[in-house]
Amino acid sequence: MKVIEVNNLVKKYNDFTAVNNINFSVDEGEVFGFLGPNGAGKSTTIKILSTLLTLTSGKAYLNGYDVQKEPNKVRSSIGLVFQETTLDERLTAKENLVFHAMLYGIPKKIYQKRLQQVLEIVELTDRVDTLVKTFSGGMKRRLEIARGLLHYPKVIFLDEPTVGLDLQTRSRIWEYIHQLRKTEGVTIFLTTHYMDEAENCNRIAIIDNGKIVALNTPEKLKERVSGDIVTMASADNNRLYKRLINEFGLEAEMIKDGVQVETAKGETFIPQLISKLPNEITYISLRKPTLNDVFLKLTGREIREELLDGKEIMRARLGRRSRFK
Amino acid sequence: MRAIQGIYVIWLRDIIRFFREKPRIIGMIGQPLLYLTIMGTGLASTLRPVQLPAGFDYIDFMYPGIICMSVLFTSVFSAVSIVWDREFGFLKEVLVAPVPRWSVALGKALGGSTISMIQATILLVIAPFIGLKLTFLALIKLWLILFLISFALTSFGIIIASRMETMQGFQVIMNFIIMPMFFLSGAIFPLKGVPGWMEILMRLDPLTYGVDAIRNIFFAGTPAYESMVTFSLTQDLTVIGVMGVVFIILATWSFNYAK
Numbered sequence: 001m002k003v004i005e006v007n008n009l010v011k012k013y014n015d016f017t018a019v020n021n022i023n024f025s026v027d028e029g030e031v032f033g034f035l036g037p038n039g040a041g042k043s044t045t046i047k048i049l050s051t052l053l054t055l056t057s058g059k060a061y062l063n064g065y066d067v068q069k070e071p072n073k074v075r076s077s078i079g080l081v082f083q084e085t086t087l088d089e090r091l092t093a094k095e096n097l098v099f100h101a102m103l104y105g106i107p108k109k110i111y112q113k114r115l116q117q118v119l120e121i122v123e124l125t126d127r128v129d130t131l132v133k134t135f136s137g138g139m140k141r142r143l144e145i146a147r148g149l150l151h152y153p154k155v156i157f158l159d160e161p162t163v164g165l166d167l168q169t170r171s172r173i174w175e176y177i178h179q180l181r182k183t184e185g186v187t188i189f190l191t192t193h194y195m196d197e198a199e200n201c202n203r204i205a206i207i208d209n210g211k212i213v214a215l216n217t218p219e220k221l222k223e224r225v226s227g228d229i230v231t232m233a234s235a236d237n238n239r240l241y242k243r244l245i246n247e248f249g250l251e252a253e254m255i256k257d258g259v260q261v262e263t264a265k266g267e268t269f270i271p272q273l274i275s276k277l278p279n280e281i282t283y284i285s286l287r288k289p290t291l292n293d294v295f296l297k298l299t300g301r302e303i304r305e306e307l308l309d310g311k312e313i314m315r316a317r318l319g320r321r322s323r324f325k
Numbered sequence: 326m327r328a329i330q331g332i333y334v335i336w337l338r339d340i341i342r343f344f345r346e347k348p349r350i351i352g353m354i355g356q357p358l359l360y361l362t363i364m365g366t367g368l369a370s371t372l373r374p375v376q377l378p379a380g381f382d383y384i385d386f387m388y389p390g391i392i393c394m395s396v397l398f399t400s401v402f403s404a405v406s407i408v409w410d411r412e413f414g415f416l417k418e419v420l421v422a423p424v425p426r427w428s429v430a431l432g433k434a435l436g437g438s439t440i441s442m443i444q445a446t447i448l449l450v451i452a453p454f455i456g457l458k459l460t461f462l463a464l465i466k467l468w469l470i471l472f473l474i475s476f477a478l479t480s481f482g483i484i485i486a487s488r489m490e491t492m493q494g495f496q497v498i499m500n501f502i503i504m505p506m507f508f509l510s511g512a513i514f515p516l517k518g519v520p521g522w523m524e525i526l527m528r529l530d531p532l533t534y535g536v537d538a539i540r541n542i543f544f545a546g547t548p549a550y551e552s553m554v555t556f557s558l559t560q561d562l563t564v565i566g567v568m569g570v571v572f573i574i575l576a577t578w579s580f581n582y583a584k
Contacts, residue, residue: 052421072423072425085413086414087418088410088418090342091341099338102333103419103424
């Protein structure tokens with residue numbers, strides 16, 4: 001069953017198009033990722049799917065409900081964990097959870113049991129009566145995930161779930177997410193601009209400038225990069241670049257501090273190259289492709305905030321300003 | 326059913342948070358007492374209103390006004406906490422919950438009213454100390470009136486808060502809407518005898534009718550009635566009632582379209 005279906009979705013802010021005619025669907029029980037730089041349209045899409053924003057044109061269905069026409073049914077079917085905290089810091093962890101349960105119409109008998117369950121999953125049982133303002137960033141995020149699960153949503157949206165958290169906490173949160181999927185069968189829809197995180201997904205949509213530029217499994221996406229990535233440098237990178245193209249017919253690419261080529265078999269390619277270019281190469285490295293390489297290949301850019309141009313910064317800002325509807 | 330749950334949760338949250346913020350409780354009791362003791366005593370000794378019969382002084386006149394002032398400030402401030410909730414993110418949690426938006430607005434209006442009523446009740450305790458009689462029946466009447474006033478004012482605050490992006494605008498609202506509402510309400514000087522233009526403004530200020538309604542209860546049947554009260558209780562209640570209905574409708578409506 002398709003738990004999310006999006007057809008020709010468009011979202012415009014005045015004459016600026018944040019989401020440009022995208023189509024995709026998500027199966028039940030899937031971990032689906034949206035990968036792209038800030039301002040690519042990830043958060044806007046999530047906000048439309050979670051009824052926080054209205055769409056300009058197109059159709060979006062969640063759990064079979066039209067997000068425009070049946071917002072309350074959609075809201076009952078989803079759990080949300082936003083980039084920034086939406087907990088009430090002046091209430092205790094338990095009060096935050098109980099209020100959530102009440103807002104979602106869960107009877108007391110049921111929520112008391114579930115409260116224990118979700119708190120165990122995120123290991124916050126012993127902090128249940130503590131004010132949230134005393135929690136660390138990681139604890140708040142865990143509590144938010146617990147709260148998002150309390151009403152047994154069909155889909156849980158995680159908007160940059162681990163941004164600003166240390167590595168250890170990040171991997172713990174991923175453990176929780178995988179556990180949830182196993183035990184609760186919940187569909188997980190997440191956005192990220194961390195490549196390594198996106199590899200946890202069953203399928204990934206790469207989104208750039210409001211469009212989906214690729215949608216596939218992480219393995220299939222990585223196949224788009226034809227083989228291994230060899231990065232090298234010389235005293236004159238420009239000369240090296242030209243020689244690689246002219247003498248070897250390689251599709252070389254200039255990168256920061258060097259030149260990069262893709263090759264089918266890196267291990268045999270490197271000795272050959274070095275023997276044919278004596279005294280040219282000062283540095284060489286070989287690595288397997290990551291999703292960052294895929295993104296680079298598809299969009300010609302790396303996913304890094306500093307690479308945003310003016311238009312994209314504006315896009316990011318617009319997305320931020322329209323956080324609430 | 327969902328709607329009632331929504332109203333209850335929003336209301337309960339306001340009450341829990343109120344009792345946790347000790348400085349706020351002290352401030353909201355202390356401020357009106359300061360007004361009453363310092364400003365009241367000071368003005369009473371210089372102004373000496375001639376038309377007041379023996380046994381009544383300026384503090385008696387000002388006291389109902391100060392109750393209204395604290396209700397005004399507390400109600401509006403409670404409602405404006407929506408802006409904090411927006412800045413700190415909690416508002417989003419409420420907006421994606423499967424409860425109708427109007428129930429959130431109504432819960433907020435009831436929460437603010439409850440807190441205002443608690444404060445007003447504490448202020449009513451000092452009535453006997455300044456020489457005003459307070460019967461049980463009068464207390465019930467006052468509670469009903471105060472509830473109407475605070476409900477209308479919290480709803481008014483929600484209308485403002487739905488349009489406010491950040492807390493920075495609050496100072497402007499305070500200086501140009503809330504303070505004039507208080508000054509023109511007849512809380513510290515009577516409507517009789519002011520210049521014509523000001524009387525018009527005072528008659529337009531909805532809070533004027535709230536202050537007058539409370540004076541209506543306190544001074545009913547006393548020799549000071551004529552000099553203390555401007556309108557009849559029916560007039561006052563009609564204005565406050567209409568104000569409550571109009572403001573809550575506008576509040577839910579603007580909350581629905583709030584960003």
